[in-house]
Amino acid sequence: MVVPMQIARDHDRIFGALGDATRRDIVRRAIDGEEGVAQLASHYPMSFAAVQKHVAVLERAGLVHKHRIGRRKVIRTNLEGLRTARRLLDRYEELWRERVDRMDQLLKEAPKEAHR
Amino acid sequence: MVVPMQIARDHDRIFGALGDATRRDIVRRAIDGEEGVAQLASHYPMSFAAVQKHVAVLERAGLVHKHRIGRRKVIRTNLEGLRTARRLLDRYEELWRERVDRMDQLLKEAPKEAHR
DNA sequence: CATTGGTACAACCATACGGTTGTACGGCTC
DNA sequence: GAGCCGTACAACCGTATGGTTGTACCAATG
Numbered sequence: 001m002v003v004p005m006q007i008a009r010d011h012d013r014i015f016g017a018l019g020d021a022t023r024r025d026i027v028r029r030a031i032d033g034e035e036g037v038a039q040l041a042s043h044y045p046m047s048f049a050a051v052q053k054h055v056a057v058l059e060r061a062g063l064v065h066k067h068r069i070g071r072r073k074v075i076r077t078n079l080e081g082l083r084t085a086r087r088l089l090d091r092y093e094e095l096w097r098e099r100v101d102r103m104d105q106l107l108k109e110a111p112k113e114a115h116r
Numbered sequence: 117m118v119v120p121m122q123i124a125r126d127h128d129r130i131f132g133a134l135g136d137a138t139r140r141d142i143v144r145r146a147i148d149g150e151e152g153v154a155q156l157a158s159h160y161p162m163s164f165a166a167v168q169k170h171v172a173v174l175e176r177a178g179l180v181h182k183h184r185i186g187r188r189k190v191i192r193t194n195l196e197g198l199r200t201a202r203r204l205l206d207r208y209e210e211l212w213r214e215r216v217d218r219m220d221q222l223l224k225e226a227p228k229e230a231h232r
Numbered sequence: 233c234a235t236t237g238g239t240a241c242a243a244c245c246a247t248a249c250g251g252t253t254g255t256a257c258g259g260c261t262c
Numbered sequence: 263g264a265g266c267c268g269t270a271c272a273a274c275c276g277t278a279t280g281g282t283t284g285t286a287c288c289a290a291t292g
Binding site: 020022046047049050053054057070071 | 279280281282283284288289290
C-alpha cells in the first residue's frame with residue numbers, strides 16, 4: 001500500500017483533526033448542520049476564537065464545510081471526509097485478513113512441517 | 117452520543133497516533149508482525165530513537181503491542197485498536213444516515229408545508 | 233446610517249510534539 | 263565474562279498546537 005505524499009498529508013490532517021475531543025464533538029454536532037460558529041462555541045468551556053480555530057482545522061481537513069445563512073455561517077459535517085478516514089482503516093483491516101488467510105494457507109499446504 | 121472522559125482520551129490517543137504518516141506506515145508494516153524496532157527503523161529517514169518514540173505512541177494508543185523474541189521486541193498491530201477507531205467513524209455515519217431519514221420523514225409527513 | 237450580532241484574524245503565551253545525540257541496560261554468542 | 267546487538271530512556275532543541283485577548287469587518291435591524 002504505497003500512499004502518495006499528497007494523500008498522506010490529507011490523512012495527516014483528517015486523523016490529526018479527529019485527535020481532539022472538542023473537534024470530534026463539533027463533527028458530531030455539525031452532522032445536523034444547523035449551528036453557526038457562535039452557537040457551537042456556546043457548548044464548550046473555551047473562547048469563541050478557540051472554537052473558531054477548531055472549526056478551521058476541521059475545514060482544512062475536509063471534515064466540515066461552512067455555508068452562509070444570513071449573517072451566520074452554518075457548519076456542516078462532510079460525509080466524504082469521514083469516509084476517507086474509514087476507508088483507510090478498512091484497508092488496514094483487509095491487510096490483516098489477508099495475512100491471516102496467508103497463514104491459514106501455509107498451514108493447509110504443509111501440515112506435516114509442524115512435526116519435523 | 118455522550119462519550120465518557122476516559123473513552124474520549126482513548127480516542128484522542130488513537131486518532132492522534134494515526135495523524136502521522138510514519139506511524140500509519142508502522143501500523144501497516146506491523147500487521148505482518150515480524151519486525152523489531154531496529155528493523156522498522158531501517159525503513160525511515162530518521163534515527164532509531166525517533167522510530168522508537170513513534171512505536172511508543174502507537175503502543176500507548178493500543179494500536180500495536182510488543183512481544184519479545186530473543187533479544188528483539190517484535191511489533192505487531194492490534195486489530196482491536198483499529199476497530200475502535202472504525203467503530204467511532206461508523207457511528208458518525210450512522211448519525212448522518214439518521215438525520216437524512218428524519219428529513220425524509222418530515223417531507224413525507226407534511227409535503228404541503230413547503231408551499232405555504 | 234448607527235447599532236448590534238456573527239465572524240475573521242493577528243499577536244501572544246505555554247505546553248506538546250517530532251526530531252536529535254548520548255548513555256545505560258538486557259540478552260545472545262563466542 | 264567480553265563484546266555486540268537490540269532496546270530503552272534522558273536531555274535537549276525548534277516548531278506546531280491549543281488556548282487567550284483585542285481589533286476589524288460584514289450584514290441584518292432599528
